[in-house]
Amino acid sequence: MAVAIGPVPAISHDAMLVFLVQIGVLLIVATALGRLAARLNLPAVVGELAAGILVGPSLLGTVAPTVSERLLPRDAEQMHLLGAVAQLGVLLLVGITGAHIDLGLLRRRRVAIAWVSVGSVLLPLALGIGLGFLLPASVMGGNGHRPVFALFIGVAVAVSALPVIAKTLLDMKLMHRNVGQVIIGAAAVSDILGWLLLSIVSATATVGFRAGVVAESVGYLLLVLAATVFLARPLVGRVMRTVQRSANGSDLGIAAVVVLLVLAAAGTHALKMEPMLGAFLCGTLIGSLGAESRRFLELARPFVMGVLAPLFLATAGLQVDLTALQRPAVLGAALITLLVAVGAKLAGGYLGARMGRLAHDEALAIGAGLNARGVVEIVLASVGLNIGVLNSASYTIVVLVAVVTSVMAPPILRRTVGRMAQTSGELEREREYAAQPVAS
Template sequence: MDLHVLTLAGVVAVAIASGAAARRLGQPAILGELVAGIIVGPALLGLFEPDVALSIIGQLGVVLLMFYIGLHLDLDDMRRASNAGLLSALGGFVVPAAAGFFVMRWFGSDLTEALFVALAMGVTALATKSRILLDLELLTTRIGHVLMAGAVYADVAAVVLFTALLGAAASGSIRLSVVSAVGAEAAAFLAISAAIGIFVIPALSRRLGTDRVSAGTRFTIVMFVALAFGGAAEFAGLHAILGTFFAGLFFGAGGLPHHARQELQKAAHSISIGFLAPVFFVVAG
């Protein structure tokens, strides 16, 4: 058996055990997986020399996790939570970012270093937040919709700000042309995704929801579309998880029959949360 297969088996075992231990203590499973990754990960991964394949497996897991999260949420509830989500994003980003900036400046860091730390402290990982809400059974509540909407705002803004900081670090000044280009690409992705979600996916969902399409074929086609959304998000300078999240939202609201949607949710849950996503969080820890 190849070493990378042994590594995967070891990581899966650690993920299962640590997640179960966290749940027994009344904590979300993701906490156990991350802590296990911090404590056990270096020894386990160092012993078996992890390769690129393990990282790809983990990345695929978190991408499919975000598709499942989107499929699980209600698009109308997300729209209604958008204004409160914006306030949540501002509060959740500005306060820690400002604290990080002033602390770094207090200790003598230059402006660019302080801004990098501020951005790192202000950003909340979309995948981590959604997994915590899911583990705590808060994802489909009002607070879950508000926090998820805020996380989307923060994720897009973080990409634009990070690009501006990279340009400033390289050239010594912030280039508005670069920032504008990144912002335009992100806006174009969001607009095109919304158009596809409104006009294309409902028609596709109705076709896929018929009895002539098997569950396996339906899942394969939906996964192709979700990964295409993820690839488009990366092409626009965003993260793939944002694209697959939107794909899940649109398919969830796009007219799939209840039984077809339930089948998709079960399949995505089994593959992502049941197997691949815990690998990502252990490796990330």
């Protein structure tokens, strides 16, 4: 029997006004602080995230609570409007991140990358899980069963941020160096494993950590990976070839890649996994099809990086409450987590590189480069908060790790690589990079 559905009530005048003002204010502050960070040779993500921290409870909510209440009313539906736009931004951002992965590079440098990946992922993951069991219960979210919380902390410690690392290497003109290629390859593996593990955490957060749930999550992951290789790859390839033959290719191409990313995200979300995993895998597929397909993502990139990504980062910053660090237990947990995150990734990357028979300076540079967690860590933190594994205190801790490690990585990398002489092969590759523009 058909059910008559009446007209959907329009959004109220006041709600729309608040929504528009929120977007305007956050974009103004995020853009200004992002440019300021770039002038200070810091990742733009630091300034864009700081925009939300300044407008949120850490500063504006403390200094001018009335203004903060008008701009960020405690109304779930109102904040969901802003969150929906931010969610679209993060899906497209993750898709663009996936397109950075060079599958050919992973194959060519597979031995060194394999050792670096094992060291830089497994050691931090193990130490992070151990840390998760030791952190006080006061930093656990409402749905945070201790094993699930510990696994989430392990994932947060283990990941690297491919977009931040790629941009850092490009800005420092290190993409042509052997060490730069190993860093990018290991960061790609770290990202892939991070999204896969996050899906397991998300699936187990609602029902607890049980062998059956983990087995089901792993089964879904294998299904998604198989579907990506055998079904999605030829389908995406056919769509992109059709778009490339179109007379209005650019406009249609941008629409096509956005639709593919969103539908891929919907597919993994339907399987009760993170939508970001689908967007990431789809972005990797699009990037692997060649320069023509990547071009459509690059055409969408300015709007994503200039509008949607800063809006997402500013929205993520709204959840940070630095006043929580006034509590000794939270401050202690933050310092210990930061120490473990930096030390584990540096040691893991260094040991993996040495096992791969790389030199001491190369190993140090790899450990330093992989320490940057940036956007990926912030996305993980947002997911952890949304599914209830983290609370505001632990969310603040994880975001601080993302910011501090992203700031630390470039100067250490610059210092270590500066001591390494270029090989003839690297000089040849540098000439190739200079002759062909490289997307950042």
